[in-house]
Amino acid sequence: MWEKTMPIEQVREIRGKSSVFLGIGAIEKIYDIANEVKTRGLNKALIVTGKSGYKKCGAWDYVKKALEENDIEYVLYNKVTPNPLNTQIDEAKILGIELGAKFVIGIGGGSSIDTAKSAAIMINYPNKTASELYEYKFTPKKSLPVIAINTTHGTGSEGNRFAVTSILDDGKEFKPAIAYDFSYPMYSIDDPKLMITLPKLQTLYTSIDAVNHVFEACTTSVTSPYSVLLAKETVRLVDKYLPKALENGEDLEARYYLSYAALMGGICFDNGMVHLTHALEHPLSAMKPNLAHGLGLAVILPSIAKYTYKARPEVLADVLSPIIPELKGYKEEAVKVSLGIKKWLHDLGVKETLSDLGFKDEDIKRLVELTFKTPSLDLLLNCSPIKSTEDLITAIYKESL
Ligand SMILES: [Fe+2]
DSSP states (O other), rough: GGGSSSOOTOOOEESSSEEESSSTTGGGGHHHHHHHHHHHTTOOEEEEESSSSHHHHSSHHHHHHHHHHHTEEEEEEEESSSOOOOOHHHHHHHHHHHHSSSSEEESSSHHHHHHHHHHHHHHOOTTHHHHHHHHHOOOOOOOOOOEEEEOSSSOOOOGGSSEEEOOOOOOOOOOOOOOOOGGGOOOEEOGGGGTSSHHHHHHHHHHHHHHHHHHHHSSSSTTTTHHHHHHHHHHHHHHHHHHHHHTTTTTTHHHHHHHHHHHHHHHHHHHHOOOOHHHHHHHHHHHSSSSSSHHHHHHHHHHEEEEEEEHHHHHHHHTTTTSSOOOOOOOOGHHHHHHHHHHHHHHHHHOOOOOTTTOOGHHHHHHHHHHHTTHHHHHHHHHHHHHHHHHHHHHHHHHTT
């Protein structure tokens, strides 16, 4: 068990396309980052965050001081909600334009970081709206630099180019995604100390999000050995450290490895993409904006696992071995895998079905329709290792009720 030998109080830089500072105390890197961006002439910042978490977790004290010490002017947009909306991007954009922002800092989980990435694009397009961006009505060519201060361990957005928003105007119920090469954060911070105030359910749901990212990324039609490698380690670390973090939210070692696992998950799907679980969850949390993304994923994963395993038994037997050790890699094990994942989730505390979340049989037609109609989700469906037919998607929703 090498994890104990790792000096987790020493901050390490994990370099992918984003430079991510990982370790206890990594938030102090904001001083170096602020100093560096100032020397590059980036002297005005738009801060994008939620209502109160950015203060409660302790991040704001550091960020505010770092900006003030370096004479960086800033404006704060702190109205990002879970399952953030396109209108929040537009509001943040206006504040950024009024200030003349030269870079954007996102503080929070995926919702805040994704909204920060989107606002960083939209500031360059004052006459366009975020719904036009997410409905692919125009193709952006640039973004302001983004700094991501991550306070959860699920999204992986701090290490990849993806962003998501919900568009609920005009009865749309869309939750599309975008991914542009200029959207990798310039710098990110993953500090386990900022995560100890994360409530138990969010600890659970965000970690399940990370597991879904890798479950999907290692089984898409565009996966690579790299995604399989990252997937295997992500599942191992979440399986080992999530129960510890649920038992004691202040366990910094558990938070460190969950944070590292989620970062790997983000890089894993930045390379391998995602498929059915995300394509079918987005309509769920678009229809019910109070539904946590990770819970939505958890509820449909057992059914999706059954179908996916049949197509990728060798990969999944290896990747899922920490959770279901006896797998041999035969497609006949598909039902066993579905039940094994269900039990794993149940033991962690996820006992809900789609019905418990308020969905009924008569909602399935709309969910299937949204899966096909939501902009960008067709790309995910095309990455599925099994053909994403209407029958298959209907069956998955039905089995999850
Ligand atoms: Fe996700």
